[in-house]
Amino acid sequence: MRIGIDLGGTKIEILCLNEAGDEIYRKRITSPQGDYQKTISSIRNLVINAEKATGRVGTVGIAIPGTISKHTNLVKNANSTWLIGQPLSQDLQSILKRDVRIANDANCFALSESTDGAGENFETVFGVILGTGVGGGLIVNGHALQGINSIAGEWGHNPLPWAGEDERFGSNCYCGLNGCIETYLSGPGLARIFENLYGTSISAIDIATQPDEIKNTVFALYENRLARALASIINVFDPDIIVLGGGVSNIERWYETVPNLWNQWVFSDQCDTLLAKAKYGDSSGVRGAAWLWPL
Ligand SMILES: [Zn+2]
Secondary structure, eight states: OEEEEEEOSSEEEEEEEOTTSOEEEEEEEEOOTTOHHHHHHHHHHHHHHHHHHHTOOOEEEEEESSEEOTTTSSEESOSSGGGTTOOHHHHHHHHHTSOEEEEEHHHHHHHHHHHHSTTTTOSEEEEEEESSSEEEEEEETTEEOOOTTSOTTOGGGSBOTTOOGGGSSOOBOTTSOBSBHHHHHSHHHHHHHHHHHHSSOOOHHHHTTSOHHHHHHHHHHHHHHHHHHHHHHHHHHOOSEEEEESGGGGOTTHHHHHHHHGGGTSSSSSOOOEEEEOTTGGGHHHHHHHTTSOO
């Protein structure tokens, strides 16, 4: 069987696919925060338990935030910062006693959605994860672009475009810069809008339960920023479709409001790019991870 693991900032998910590609096992746990060794042992336990439950042995593909540096073989660019600089690939190969394949989570997500999800039958897809962090993956004719620096699609660490006066400086980002798109469009970025406006902090999920007036004010600012950030991708990559995943993608109004807003920044008389929600939900990345190994 093929085993996929999505190593996220808040959860780790495992999925097992049989030879026909059908799902035969799935489990999700909370990510150990700030602890690399616990992350490794959690992954080992997930694989052992999955193989015990299914009675099979599998290939292992893992979707991670960030990527593996070609120069050092260590993790770079992960918003789960406790992974940065760690020999994740070597450690997992030795603890699982097999080769593992590792790829960027947004690339796995975008590949899954372009293969048989919301981006199926489109030549070019930009897959976006709006979660603990913000990642992007560029798909052309069914293949994820890696890039010579393994950072193709990493739009979350560009600055927010067409920034207003109050957006110029922005919050500090773990990457060392400030005002990155990720600091505005991640779940914590959405929650920060509420905090700045109303002086108390609540989680991004709880904003949806606020009275209409409050909710609409917060969402209007967020979707304006999302439309600007996506317009900058459309101006460079001009994709057929943009697919959103991650926890923040579950807010339905983006799919109506954002394509109406982005026209004002897209350098075209009209914009035919579609915006869609991921078909496989916020766990689409785990399918792309399983597919890192061929049948
Ligand atoms: Zn950044």
